[in-house]
Amino acid sequence: xxxxxxxxxxxxxxxxxxxxxxxxxxxxxxxxxxxxxxxxxxxxxxxxxxxxxxxxxxxxxxxxxxxxxxxxxxxxxxxxxxxxxxxxxxxxxxxxxxxxxxxxxxxxxxxxxxxxxxxxxxxxxxxxxxxxxxxxxxxxxxxxxxxxxxxxxx
Amino acid sequence: xxxxxxxxxxxxxxxxxxxxxxxxxxxxxxxxxxxxxxxxxxxxxxxxxxxxxxxxxxxxxxxxxxxxxxxxxxxxxxxxxxxxxxxxxxxxxxxxxxxxxxxxxxxxxxxxxxxxxxxxxxxxxxxxxxxxxxxxxxxxxxxxxxxxxxxxxx
DNA sequence: ATAATATTGTTGTAAATGCAACATATTTTT
DNA sequence: AAAAATATGTTGCATTTACAACAATATTAT
Numbered sequence: 165x166x167x168x169x170x171x172x173x174x175x176x177x178x179x180x181x182x183x184x185x186x187x188x189x190x191x192x193x194x195x196x197x198x199x200x201x202x203x204x205x206x207x208x209x210x211x212x213x214x215x216x217x218x219x220x221x222x223x224x225x226x227x228x229x230x231x232x233x234x235x236x237x238x239x240x241x242x243x244x245x246x247x248x249x250x251x252x253x254x255x256x257x258x259x260x261x262x263x264x265x266x267x268x269x270x271x272x273x274x275x276x277x278x279x280x281x282x283x284x285x286x287x288x289x290x291x292x293x294x295x296x297x298x299x300x301x302x303x304x305x306x307x308x309x310x311x312x313x314x315x316x317x318x
Numbered sequence: 319x320x321x322x323x324x325x326x327x328x329x330x331x332x333x334x335x336x337x338x339x340x341x342x343x344x345x346x347x348x349x350x351x352x353x354x355x356x357x358x359x360x361x362x363x364x365x366x367x368x369x370x371x372x373x374x375x376x377x378x379x380x381x382x383x384x385x386x387x388x389x390x391x392x393x394x395x396x397x398x399x400x401x402x403x404x405x406x407x408x409x410x411x412x413x414x415x416x417x418x419x420x421x422x423x424x425x426x427x428x429x430x431x432x433x434x435x436x437x438x439x440x441x442x443x444x445x446x447x448x449x450x451x452x453x454x455x456x457x458x459x460x461x462x463x464x465x466x467x468x469x470x471x472x
Numbered sequence: 473a474t475a476a477t478a479t480t481g482t483t484g485t486a487a488a489t490g491c492a493a494c495a496t497a498t499t500t501t502t
Numbered sequence: 503a504a505a506a507a508t509a510t511g512t513t514g515c516a517t518t519t520a521c522a523a524c525a526a527t528a529t530t531a532t
Contacts (some may be wrong), residue, residue, distance in 0.1 A: 172365040184338035185463040310340040
C-alpha cells in the first residue's frame with residue numbers, strides 16, 4: 165500500500181498559520197477602519213495588563229510570547245500614550261519593572277472593547293460557539309505541549 | 319446577570335496566534351538543528367510548486383498568503399539555488415512568470431521530507447489524528463470565510 | 473481611438489521582528 | 503571571597519515583512 169504523502173498545504177501547520185494570519189489581517193483592517201488609537205499588539209498587552217496588575221515585563225512577554233526587547237518597546241509606547249504606568253519593584257529579590265493600567269488606559273480599553281465587540285462576534289459566529297470551545301481546548305492542550313518542546317528564550 | 323467579559327488571552331484569536339507562532343518557532347529550530355539548506359518559507363513554496371507545476375507567481379502567493387513582493391523574493395532564492403526554474407508564459411492572454419521544480423529541487427524536497435517527517439509526527443501525535451482532522455476541518459471552513467472578509471490585496 | 477482600469481511582477485522604503493550583546497544586580501558554585 | 507551562572511531589561515543591528523509606487527501589458531469604457 166502506497167504511503168500517503170502529506171503536503172504542506174494539507175498540514176495542520178499550514179491551516180493554523182494561514183487562519184491565524186488572516187485573523188490578524190482582519191483585526192488590523194478593523195482597527196484601521198474604526199480608527200483605534202493603538203495597534204493590536206498594544207491592545208493585547210493592555211488587556212493582559214488590565215487583568216494582571218503588577219505583572220513584570222518578562223512575565224508579560226511570556227504570556228504574549230514576544231521577546232523581551234519587543235515587549236519593552238510595546239510598553240514604551242503604551243506608557244508614552246499614558247495608558248500604563250511603570251515602576252521599579254522587586255520579585256524574588258530582583259529588581260523588575262512592574263506596571264499597571266492607568267485610569268486613562270482603562271477607559272481606552274473599554275472604549276475599544278465596545279467598538280470591536282460587535283465586529284469580532286460577527287466573525288467568530290461563523291462557527292458555533294460549542295465548536296469553538298472544542299477547538300480552543302484542543303489547541304490549548306497542544307500549545308502547552310509545544311511550550312515544553314520549544315526553546316522560547318524569553 | 320453580569321455579562322462575561324472576554325479577554326484577549328481567552329480568545330480564539332490568542333490561541334490560534336500563539337499555537338501557530340510556537341509551531342513556527344519549533345519548525346525553525348528543527349530546520350536549524352537538521353542543517354536544512356532552505357528556510358521554512360522556501361520549503362513551503364517548494365512543496366507547493368511540486369504539486370502545482372506551471373503555477374504562476376500570483377497564484378502561488380495566494381496559496382501561501384504572502385504578498386507578491388515577498389513571494390517573488392522567495393522564488394529568487396529558490397531559483398538561485400537551482401531548485402526551481404522560471405519561464406515566461408501567458409495566462410488569460412497576459413504575460414506571467416510560471417515555474418516548475420527542478421530535478422535537483424525534487425531531490426532536495428524528498429531529502430528534507432524524509433529528514434523532518436519523524437520529528438513532525440512526534441509533535442502532531444501529541445493529539446490523536448482523528449481530533450486533528452476535526453480541528454483542521456473547522457479551521458479550514460473558518461479560513462475560507464475569512465478569505466471572503468479580508469482584503470488580501472494579493 | 474483614446475482614456476481609464478485591471479493584471480502581473482519588481483523595486484524601494486518603512487515598520488516589525490528576532491537575535492545577540494550588553495548592563496546591572498543577584499544567586500550559586502568553587 | 504572570588505568566580506560563574508542566572509535573571510531582568512535595554513540597545514543595536516540584521517532579517518523579515520508590509521505597503522506603496524512603478525513598469526509593462528491587456529482589457530474595458532467613453
